[in-house]
Amino acid sequence: MINPIEAQNKKRILLVDDHALMRAGIRALLDEIGDFDVIGESGNGIEALELVRKFVPDLLLLDISLPGLNGLEVLRQIGQQYPDVRVLMLSMHAGSEYVARALSFGASGYLLKDSAFDELAAALHAIACGRDYLCAAIDTETVQRFIHSAQQGQSEQEILTPRQRQILQQIAEGFGPRDIAESLNVSVKTVEAHRAQLMERLGIHHVPGLVRFAIRIGLVSPDL
Known part of the structure; x- marks a missing residue:
């Protein structure tokens, strides 16, 4: 007991x-x-x-x-x-x-x-x-x-909302809009809107650039 x-x-x-x-x-x-x-x-x-x-x-x-x-x-x-x-x-x-x-x-x-x-x-x-x-x-x-340098990366992340960081991570991990929408319980249009906002806010206009940014701030490992 x-x-x-x-x-x-x-x-x-x-x-x-x-x-x-x-x-x-x-x-x-x-x-x-x-x-x-x-x-x-x-x-x-x-x-x-x-x-x-x-x-x-x-x-x-x-x-x-x-x-x-x-x-x-x-x-x-x-x-x-x-x-x-x-x-x-x-x-x-x-x-x-x-x-x-x-x-x-x-x-x-x-x-x-x-x-x-x-x-x-x-x-x-x-x-x-x-x-x-x-x-x-x-x-x-x-x-x-x-x-x-870690603190610098932290300040870079501050320009993104928590939802944008979630979506950025999953984009960098190779998931498409439909998979991301399902995992976050949102619509595909919402995911695509967030992705467009990410690109605009970061001044990055293609997915490989988003992946490199995600690696730099530590959202994903470069081993992926």
């Missing part, structure tokens, strides 16, 4: 990763630790935002590469709307530019996916206690050099 006092002391956490096996492994680890209560999980960035709004967790374990809305954009919106939610980024991307952008958007920690489960536990405990955490494999000096 669970002690009510112990249940109250557990940190409420959401798991967001597009690989179900990864989420299952993390769940198993958290069950073993016993200090965290998994209140939900998702493999989609848009759904992740909805879950945060619904549950307002203490902690969010967040991947960067997500369909619908990438983890950095999810992090950015959470930082604006729910600054008390502590976020640990869990990613395969070791590049200092990703780490710098995550920190500039308000992440409390950054951990690589090939880290040992013991380090994941240490990172979550640190963040739950109000401390920041960076994976031991990350070159912190190089990250600091990328902070300025």
